[in-house]
Amino acid sequence: MRKQIAAANWKMNLTAQQGEQLLNDILSAEHTLNVNRIAVFAVPFPYLAMAQQQLAGWEHMYVSAQNCYSKKSGAYTGEVSVEMLQSLGIKYVVLGHSERREYFNESNQFLADKLNICLEYNIAPIFCCGEPLEIREAGSQNDFVGRQLKESLYHLSAEQLKNVIIAYEPIWAIGTGKTASSEQAQEMHAFIRAALAAQYGNDVAEEITILYGGSVKAGNAAELFSQPDVDGGLVGGASLVAAEFNAIIDALK
Numbered sequence: 222m223r224k225q226i227a228a229a230n231w232k233m234n235l236t237a238q239q240g241e242q243l244l245n246d247i248l249s250a251e252h253t254l255n256v257n258r259i260a261v262f263a264v265p266f267p268y269l270a271m272a273q274q275q276l277a278g279w280e281h282m283y284v285s286a287q288n289c290y291s292k293k294s295g296a297y298t299g300e301v302s303v304e305m306l307q308s309l310g311i312k313y314v315v316l317g318h319s320e321r322r323e324y325f326n327e328s329n330q331f332l333a334d335k336l337n338i339c340l341e342y343n344i345a346p347i348f349c350c351g352e353p354l355e356i357r358e359a360g361s362q363n364d365f366v367g368r369q370l371k372e373s374l375y376h377l378s379a380e381q382l383k384n385v386i387i388a389y390e391p392i393w394a395i396g397t398g399k400t401a402s403s404e405q406a407q408e409m410h411a412f413i414r415a416a417l418a419a420q421y422g423n424d425v426a427e428e429i430t431i432l433y434g435g436s437v438k439a440g441n442a443a444e445l446f447s448q449p450d451v452d453g454g455l456v457g458g459a460s461l462v463a464a465e466f467n468a469i470i471d472a473l474k
């Protein structure tokens with residue numbers, strides 16, 4: 222079975238105290254997790270160490286960074302390296318979120334460099350892709366997402382790709398309250414898996430976890446996650462509310 226993941230993306234929200242409280246509220250609920258059914262918390266950089274400490278001793282719950290830089294170390298003021306993340310025991314990093322692509326001009330090529338360094342340091346990238354509204358309206362979403370995959374991922378070997386998690390996040394559904402229907406999500410996830418199969422073969426493609434992101438909440442998670450190629454979600458707004466995220470974790474297959 223493929224790994225099913227409920228991934229929280231706190232973005233630039235919450236004080237340290239609020240973050241600590243939120244994690245405590247999530248930890249105090251009972252969740253049935255195992256190696257193939259996990260929760261991941263992408264917290265702001267200053268809270269990584271705190272979150273690592275809070276989750277220490279909890280199985281199948283992991284801390285993630287929301288970004289990293291593409292270089293090993295050096296004179297890059299304000300940036301965070303994967304070596305730093307690794308030294309804290311961080312196992313995941315979100316890459317290529319549409320907000321980073323839009324506000325910080327992150328290109329497919331730049332993301333390819335970040336993927337390389339994450340994989341070199343054994344940190345699993347949660348690689349985000351997804352189309353803007355005008356592309357969806359023009360019916361070109363497959364070409365658009367296909368190009369993101371090709372330019373950022375296809376230089377990887379099959380062994381490397383197996384450590385990548387893909388998050389399909391249609392930009393028109395992020396933070397808008399507008400969720401892709403479960404059919405739209407399944408259609409794109411199946412397209413992504415078929416594209417990976419064409420490049421790497423069926424067996425590899427079947428192993429890759431593909432998350433859906435875009436206004437996932439307690440009320441729609443089970444329906445989205447029930448789709449055969451949807452392996453969980455990357456969740457923004459609803460991950461800031463313990464009851465919502467608890468229900469989302471419990472909606473995993």
Ligand code: PEP
Pocket residue numbers: 230232390394395396397398434435436437455456457458459
């Ligand atoms: C996200 O930040 O990745 C996201 C999908 O946000 P939201 O759930 O708020 O749409």
